[in-house]
Amino acid sequence: MEPIIVFFYVYVFVFGSCIASFMNVVIYRVPKELNVAKGRSFCPSCNKTLKPYDMIPVLSWIILKGKCRFCGEKISIRYPLVELVGGLLGMFCFFVYGFSFMTLISFSFSMILVSISLIDNDTMIIPDSLVIACLIVSIISIPFTDISWLSRIGGIFIISVPLCLINCIVPDSFGGGDIKLLGACGMMLGTPSMIVAGFIGILIAGIYAIYLMVTHRVERKGHIAFGPYLCFGLFIGLIYGQTLMNWYLSLYGL
Ligand SMILES: [Zn+2]
Numbered sequence: 120m121e122p123i124i125v126f127f128y129v130y131v132f133v134f135g136s137c138i139a140s141f142m143n144v145v146i147y148r149v150p151k152e153l154n155v156a157k158g159r160s161f162c163p164s165c166n167k168t169l170k171p172y173d174m175i176p177v178l179s180w181i182i183l184k185g186k187c188r189f190c191g192e193k194i195s196i197r198y199p200l201v202e203l204v205g206g207l208l209g210m211f212c213f214f215v216y217g218f219s220f221m222t223l224i225s226f227s228f229s230m231i232l233v234s235i236s237l238i239d240n241d242t243m244i245i246p247d248s249l250v251i252a253c254l255i256v257s258i259i260s261i262p263f264t265d266i267s268w269l270s271r272i273g274g275i276f277i278i279s280v281p282l283c284l285i286n287c288i289v290p291d292s293f294g295g296g297d298i299k300l301l302g303a304c305g306m307m308l309g310t311p312s313m314i315v316a317g318f319i320g321i322l323i324a325g326i327y328a329i330y331l332m333v334t335h336r337v338e339r340k341g342h343i344a345f346g347p348y349l350c351f352g353l354f355i356g357l358i359y360g361q362t363l364m365n366w367y368l369s370l371y372g373l
Pocket residue numbers: 162163164165166167187188189190191192
């Protein structure tokens with residue numbers, strides 16, 4: 120690999136982990152309805168404002184050995200992990216799309232999906248503000264994705280409407296947030312990729328639900344957060360949806 124390419128990957132990793140560091144703030148503040156743009160980052164335990172050198176993605180956590188500089192309270196390993204994942208997702212999007220606007224679009228999308236996944240996992244709620252963020256990314260992506268309008272409009276409804284109908288028959292089987300999220304992303308992914316996304320999300324969530332039932336670990340009145348599985352499906356759908364759909368159709372000689 121050329122040194123300049125290595126430099127770009129390192130740059131993208133650092134950029135990605137910094138954005139993910141901000142997403143940690145989003146994940147913490149949005150469910151509490153705090154302003155994400157206002158106020159410096161603080162320790163949730165002692166409320167002391169963090170020093171800039173305590174906010175270096177991944178590294179600060181390692182240097183501080185996972186403890187607050189002031190009160191010694193443990194800092195969850197989730198923070199550096201989200202930053203690490205952000206850096207890796209940045210590299211992955213750059214690997215797939217290279218010097219293209221789609222790198223930025225897919226990376227922004229992945230960061231919103233990570234936030235939705237963790238918030239849904241924590242609170243069983245997908246905040247509307249993050250669904251709107253997905254919708255904005257969806258709209259911005261339109262000139263950069265080669266998908267027909269028919270496919271885009273189909274994408275909005277192809278999974279969201281069936282889930283909505285299931286919800287009418289079996290109330291609370293899916294959250295309203297899941298359905299809104301599917302609608303918001305449909306315009307960007309188009310119909311075939313949305314089918315792939317829905318299939319992957321439902322398949323993995325189903326396997327996990329069966330695992331919980333078999334091992335008798337079902338909690339929260341038998342509900343699991345569907346968001347994280349759906350988000351994973353949507354990200355794979357955006358990047359590999361068309362490829363996976365073509366491969367699947369080719370099995371039937373189509
Ligand atoms: Zn503290």
